[in-house]
Amino acid sequence: MRKPRILGALCAITSLGIAHAQTAEVDHAKADAEFAKFRAEMEDSNPAELFELKGEELWKVKRGPKSVSLAESCDLGLGVGKVEGAYVQMPRYFADANAVMDAERRIVWCMVEKQGFKFADIAKKPFQGANDTNPPEITSLVTFVAGHSRNMKFAVPLKDPKVKEIWEIGKEITNYRAGPYDFSCNTCHGSDGKRIRMQNLPNIGTHEGAVKGVMGWPGYRMTGGVMLTHQWRMNDCFRQQRFPEPKYASDTVTALLTYMTANANGAVYKGPGIKR
Amino acid sequence: MADPMKIRASLKGDVADIRVLVSHPMENGQRKDNAGNTVPAHYIQTMTVExxxxxxxxxxxxxxxxxNPVFGFKVKGAKAGDKVVIKWRDNKGETRSDEAAVA
Known part of the structure; x- marks a missing residue:
């Protein structure tokens, strides 16, 4: 007589547990759906567009010690001055620099090599701080270039062995555990269904996760009203892991961006985004 | 000179849906910078739509x-091709005016 009752109770407990897990799943989906709604509403009038305008101006005007414009000197991989579709096809290998570069790094390279700016000056303040009214010029330039790949598919040339090599290094870096918390990128972003507080964490090793990781960068962050690039996001990940932050436009960041963006290959890029 | 606004005006029936993105720091005068000094107030005070x-x-x-605020307006009785002019003036007396056509 007793046995079935215990069994029944056990069943009840098990089903309760499952129900709880299901609610959590639904909450995840709900939170994602709410964010999606918010983005859809805001994308229509995203302040990032203001920086696309500023970036376009900066791209076209003759500047720097050499007084040349980027439009007449900078090759983003598709020919000098061509920006349409360039963002979704980077990182790529550039023979003139003998390096694989992501969009931001390439533009910095052009500013230094073609326009004669000093790298140290650009690297002094590469990202917008909470108290800055405007982002640095480089951020507007990246936003402008990214805006000209809107609704195009990510197509990082992974067939190029030089790009593939950097992709492998990027993959290696995501696995590298170190720092006071013994963290790696994959501690948070290496498996499905994880979250920090209310934020769902994408698994950047998968296509779906990588798409979530690259979509919306560069992005306008509502909190503080700042325009930020994907390079900034990578640096912030290192900060959150209590790692030393990488130097500006470093090989490490390019490797991570290569890994993540190439994993998202085939997905349609929606252009500069809007973040919380 | 202030940066340009981005204006979009689309017609739905006889109602014009106007969206404008304004480039402005909108400092409220209560924040402090990294050195602890108050950041002076700098914000838009008036706005007009014609x-x-x-x-x-x-x-x-x-x-x-x-x-960098976004404003949205719905205006009845607009026609395609009508010129939309939006102006603002801030507390420092700076102004900016931009225009677009209702599409």
């Missing part, structure tokens, strides 16, 4: 509005 030369909206804007 359609076809006729003022349709006059608004007052305060410090509670965010940096």
């Amino acid at each position: 359609i076809g030369g006729k003022p349709v909206i006059q608004g007052q804007v305060g410090t509670a509005v965010s940096r």
Whole structure:
């Protein structure tokens, strides 16, 4: 007589547990759906567009010690001055620099090599701080270039062995555990269904996760009203892991961006985004 | 000189849906910079919207509005091709005026 009752109770407990897990799943989906709604509403009038305008101006005007414009000197991989579709096809290998570069790094390279700016000056303040009214010029330039790949598919040339090599290094870096918390990128972003507080964490090793990781960068962050690039996001990940932050436009960041963006290959890029 | 606004005006029936992105720091005068000094207030105070030369909206804007704000208006009786002119003036006396056509 007793046995079935215990069994029944056990069943009840098990089903309760499952129900709880299901609610959590639904909450995840709900939170994602709410964010999606918010983005859809805001994308229509995203302040990032203001920086696309500023970036376009900066791209076209003759500047720097050499007084040349980027439009007449900078090759983003598709020919000098061509920006349409360039963002979704980077990182790529550039023979003139003998390096694989992501969009931001390439533009910095052009500013230094073609326009004669000093790298140290650009690297002094590469990202917008909470108290800055405007982002640095480089951020507007990246936003402008990214805006000209809107609704195009990510197509990082992974067939190029030089790009593939950097992709492998990027993959290696995501696995590298170190720092006071013994963290790696994959501690948070290496498996499905994880979250920090209310934020769902994408698994950047998968296509779906990588798409979530690259979509919306560069992005306008509502909190503080700042325009930020994907390079900034990578640096912030290192900060959150209590790692030393990488130097500006470093090989490490390019490797991570290569890994993540190439994993998202085939997905349609929606252009500069809007973040919380 | 202030940066340009981005104006979009689309017609749905006889209602024009106007969206404007404004580039402005909108400092409320209460924040402190990294050195601890108060950042002086700098914000838009008035805004006007004209359609076809006729003022349709006059608004007052305060410090509670965010940096680089977005405004949306719905205006009845607009026609395709009407010129939309939006002007703002901030507390430092700076002004900016931009225009677009109702599409």
